[in-house]
Amino acid sequence: MTPENKLVAMPGPHLWKGLSTSKIMYLMVLALMFPTAAGVYFFGYRALLVIVVSVAAAVLSEYAVKKLRKKAFIMDGSAIVTGLLLALTLPPTIPLWMVAIGSIFSIAIVKEAFGGLGHNVFNPALGGRAFIAACFSARMTTWVAPMGFGADATTTATPLSSSFIWEGSKLSLYRDLFLGNTGGSIGETSALLILVGGILLLALGIISWRIPVAYIATVALFSLALGQDVLFSILSGGLMIGAFFMATDYVTSPITDKGRIIFGIGAGILTVVIRRFGGLPEGVCYSILFMNAVTPLIDRYVKVRPYGLVKKAKSEA
């Protein structure tokens, strides 16, 4: 029996669901294991090395920055998610020191300089990727064909670049895009395994369907309107991984259902515009970063009508 003097008075509610921030982060890591596995399968040890360096640099720089800021370092898994996501957006052959610089930039500048988890404006992984692309653009556009663990790396064009030529049938192209047997960033090639990870997150209630569905549907419809190959537009490049794993980042996307739909549509339009009319072959990264920047605006102006709000005129009449 508890002695009565040990009883405490606590504010309610006296129940907690128990799904903590760190649990969510580790579930994200779990879901990311599917595209990660695809990346390692197709691009071998080199891809694994990029992933290890990126994650290690992210966690260590988070630790260092927290010490410098004299804040408690909490191993909540968010740095692992950032490091992993960054690695999945990089070419498998990128020099490892560039990976480390990008990862440090993601954590130290994009995340911590804005106040740390919960306060960053931009998705840290995509911020890091954009930084590497700006500094080392040549190495960020050198792609290799999937070589697994044996063969030598041979350079190739990604499906979205202008020099990409496909000699097989359309069906075999879709098949390779769906399975991931094409050139590209480590984690973006296998639509199948990204979907498996994404559906896992949806089933666990970690992400909402609104952003990925609005994003992918907008790209599909807009591509169709421009007379492009819809399936190709959806399956190629970083759209799938961006829609399920990057655009859904809580901190940098809207909090309301309506806001999330707007976010997805905006990112979709921008992606197609950059791909079709811009100077870059791929636009997922910059589209999401741009929508991150307008997220505070969306959250400010998208209103949800609270229960029982009636127009003044009506209630006075």
Next chain:
Amino acid sequence: MGFNIFKRVSRGVKLAENKSHTEKPIETFPLPEKVTIPLQQNIGAPCVATVKRGDKVLTGQKIGDSERFVSAPVHATISGEVSATTTVINPPTGQPVPAVVITSDGEDKWAELEVPKNPEKLSVKETLARIREAGIVGLGGATFPAHVKLAPPEGKKIDTLIINGCECEPYITSDHRVMLEYGEKILAGANIICKLLSPEATYIAIEDNKPDAIEYMRGLVAKTEFKNNFKVVSLKSKYPMGAEKTLIKNLLNREVPIGGLPLDVGVVVQNVSTTKAIYDAIFEGKPLIERVVTVTGAVKKPKNLLVRFGAPLRSLIEYCGGIDGKASEVILGGPMMGISQPDLDFPVVKGTNCILTKESRLIREQECISCGRCVAVCPMYLLPTVLAKNSKAGRYDECKEAYIDDCFECGACAYTCPANIPIVQYIKIAKSELTKRRAKK
């Protein structure tokens, strides 16, 4: 009712029920040797004692009353002698409330009860007067005086009466048991309310986690003269379904205006136990002196007890075998909206539907990650995270603009928050600051 694509998705949270521990018959708690009766057990004005130290009182005798309209008298719950007057601290407000202490003579001699010859033929005025004299308040926990609720102002037409048997908070089973054991009295009580309000429709609303109560009440309704008027409806078990505003939204797809009352949309909601108390008052002349309390959580033998008001919490916990090793908190009410009460000398009062003993929840607040879970569960369609952030930063006016007054503090947001932010506390702080500012003006 019916399918409506424009109806907004109902929000709320699915909670672990934890009701099975006390899904068993009501036991009568032994007569207390001493009771402490606070003179305010309702929302509204407090009572003034009508007895003094040394007076002999009988069970059911009025010992405190008020001349104000929004008030309800209190009665002696045992027979004996007024041995002291004292004050107790009212847990929700922290305000001291005067109380009358009665020492039992062990005989439980009742005051003479006046039973009307033809209870169903009483006039509206007479019925309301009897409900008031019986000291009936909302027993779901809100303790709003029943005679006030049942007398809507002129010009407010009530078209729907909802008898609320949802009991959406986990652990609590008192309303559930009252339905199963006093179902007929509830129906007769509902019939009295119908005579007062003449609604077009009467619903008995029960969450689908109580299929036995739904079936039983349906069976009863079918057997009675009410079969054409009363409808027993099964609602999804989703907290906070039993809250008036949520219930009205889910059942009728109507929204009570901000700052308004259910009667503004033609609805009166009355709890099942309150409805039973109205039956007792009108048909048996009995004032409200006892209620069913669920004693559960970390006690050795959880029970539903029929308890006279004024019995100390300690006596109920001891009757149920005492607190188990791990509990560090005693909560009056359910785990979501209940209030911690570490002082076990505090008595059972009209609003005590449950005594829950449990391990307290640790709050380690982290940064908000804007996941939007609080937004997705808020039954009032508010943005709890925005309210909490603005309150934390002292921007109370922005809280007001974000409709903070619409929040009834159900706690679904804080329950679901991954960052463990005590959102309800921040909202309470902002509300009390805004009230202070209003008072200054």
